[in-house]
Amino acid sequence: MTKQTAIPCVMMRGGTSRGPYFHLKDLPDDADTRDRVLLAAMGSPHPLQVDGIGGTESVTSKVAMVGPSTVEDCDVDYFFAQVSVDQPLVDTGPTCGNMLSGIGPFAIESGLVEADDGETVVRIHSVNTGAKTDAVVQTPGGVVDYEGDTAIDGVPGTSAPVLLRMREVDGSKTNGLLPTGKAREDINGIDVTCMDVAMPMVIMRAADLGVTGFESKEELDQNSDLIERFEVIRMEAGRRMGMGDVTGKVTPKVGLLAAPRNGGSITSRYFVPQNCHPSHAVTGGICVATCAVMEGTVADGLSVVERTPIEQITIEHPLGDMFVELSVDGHGPDMTFGYGGITRTARPIFVGSILVPAAIWDGR
DSSP states (O other): OOOEEEEEEEEEEETTEEEEEEEGGGSOSSHHHHHHHHHHHHTOSSTTOTTSSOOSSGGGSEEEEEEEOSSTTOSEEEEEEEEOSSSSOEEOSSOOHHHHTTHHHHHHHTTSSOOOSEEEEEEEEETTTOOEEEEEEEEGGGSOOOOOSBOOTTSSSOBOOEEEEEESOBTSSSSSSSTTSOSSEEETTEEEEEEEESEEEEEEEGGGGTOOSOOOHHHHHTOHHHHHHHHHHHHHHHHHTTOOOOTTOOOSEEEEEEOOSSSSSEEEEEESSSSBOSSOOHHHHHHHHHHHHSTTSTTTTTOOOOOOSEEEEEEEETTEEEEEEEEEEOSSTTOEEEEEEEEEOEEEEEEEEEEEETTTOOOO
């Protein structure tokens, strides 16, 4: 019988995403071997990921890898991988804010961070982007608590809150908050804002592309003309943002904005990047919220904001709302970013080992 290699992991839901959480020490050091292991674990490439634990959508084909911090002012390193469902591709360029919400609980329960009584702050360093996040985890009696009354749209039921306070995320993958130096510019006849706060994005008004911005994920995913049109814009935006040729890459992401209609601050449809996110990415939410409060962007005139130093932003998305707290100084193109705070929830689903063929990696 062909041998299998068992790799310890915890399957967790983090925010509105899901995937295995690994200790970095349990994975191959070599990047190519590691990628083959992750593809095998998730069952890619295959549209059903039938030979692995992937969930056939980008939000359920994600991996979090965790280890001791390599920087002085953090407790743990968080290394994220987006595993393609139907292509043999593993992208470690971006990060994921939803999976980030499970890092604090995972770090505590796996012994990387000692829990305090009441709440425990886990300082997280994102290896992919260099960003730093303080995650506040509920730990009554020094034990991680997953039970609570916090609900997030896109996830059934309620859980204990995990507060994520992201810092040093402006210019996450580029040279700054506005990598082209402009709050608004024209690409192929469409006004866009190229912005990089937690996630590099090219942001447009939905109406300028012939849609309302209130469509469902299914309606947008089926609109191939729309996706082809903004993909051309995304390619040029990536070049202008200093990211080079972004063909086949998942960043920059695309955001389509509309005015809020349910009492929120802005309506957003977030693409990852050729399919609409079922709800909204956390990192993308920080970027969209910043776009909403900055004067002169494509969101100016659509968003309902106070433009105060601490801004409370409600993003309306396909499954409900996302709430973002922003700390900023100024509201023009010279704005400086303090932090972006957002509340998520997380829950472990199973603890065990994933098996991959020994022909891919023998565990040494």
